[in-house]
Amino acid sequence: MTAITLDYVRKRAEADAKTYGYYLTPQPDLLQSFLEGLKVNEERYGYPLCPCRLASGNFDYDRDIICPCDYRDPDVAEYGACYCRLYVNKTVYESKQLPDVPERRPLEKQMRAYGAAAWGKEEKAEAAAEKPTEAPKPEAKKPSEVKRKLWYCKQCGYVVFRDDPPYICPICKAKRELFAEIESKIEYNG
Amino acid sequence: MQFSKVSGKNNTHKVTLYALSTCVWCKMAKQFFNENSVEYEFIDVDLCDEKDKQKIHQTILNKGGSISYPTTIIDDKTVITGFRKDQLKEALGI
Incomplete structure (x- = not known):
């Protein structure tokens, strides 16, 4: 496998920004940190997961937060920058003022990063004990399955x-x- | 669960930082605490095992936070989501 270099990660991000008419974050030290985070994640998981989000390690569960994530375009359209603030629009790039961008990823998808252990075990335990069903706690909601x-x-x-x-x-x-x-x-x- | 402790002169508040090792804003939060000599403990959630991740997730949700990183919990009650310098300064009185 080809080694993932910072230069490779940078060129890929630059090419993607150019294709979609975006800019990479205007602060060089921040940009360097973003690229390093992406590199670490690509080496760790095999795909360039968003450095600002928690991975499940399962490609299907993480598909929407592989950089550039599914939320980048609506976030740049609404706030001028993506959730990480790696990708920004021209106005933000020129002003160098990075906006606050709230998390757009739905909670049930975020739960996937914590789910495998938690809800899997709970379900097994319940099935084994056959205990009567209790009112489910909202936070114990099963994460959404991937149905393409x-x-x-x-x-x-x-x-x-x-x-x-x-x-x-x-x-x-x-x-x-x-x-x-x-x-x-x-x-x-x- | 293994928290890393960082000593500082500003130690009147209990500051817990939930971070990701790859996250730029989490690094900035750590840098902010270091520069202001704030005593704090932190954990890089992405390096935890699944059991600890689940515990952290419950802790943050129980305190009324959203599961984004960095999340700072001050004195077990004030939850600050994201790297918000102003909010951190106000909560810590610095």
Whole structure:
């Protein structure tokens, strides 16, 4: 496997920023730290997980927070920067004033990073003891499963196979509301 | 659960920092405490085992915080999510 270098991580981020019309954070020391965090995560998990979020280590569970994450485009559109503030828009880049960006990732997806041990064991224990069901605590809610579906952008036809449609179409910038599910049916014969 | 303790002259408050080892803003929070000589303990959650991660998750939620990093808990009651210098200064009286 090719060694992951800081230069490789930097060039990839720069290329992605250029493609989407973004800028990388204007503070050189911060930028260096972001790239180092991404490098560590790529070496640790095998994919460049967001350095500001906790991984589950399971690719399917972490898919939405692999940098650039699913939340970057709506966050840059709303706040001028992504959650980490690695990617920023031109205004933020020029002002050098980084905004506060709240976490957009839904809580049930965040739970995936803690879930494997906790809710897995709870379920097994409950099944073994066959104890009567109690009112579930909100924080003990099972994290959402990954159920991939096909989605298409009604504006440009872009098709994506993910659990949720993108917040913003990466091709034509249409909003999530313009995505519709493609109902697929597989028939097995014989 | 293994917290790392950092001594400082400002030790009137109990400061607990939940951080990620890869997170830039968590590093800034540590740097801020160090520069202001704040005594604190921290744990890098991404380096913990699953059992500890679950405990940390429950602790933060029970204190009314959201599970983002860095999360600072001051005197077991005030929860500050993210690296908010002003809020930290106010809570610590520095």
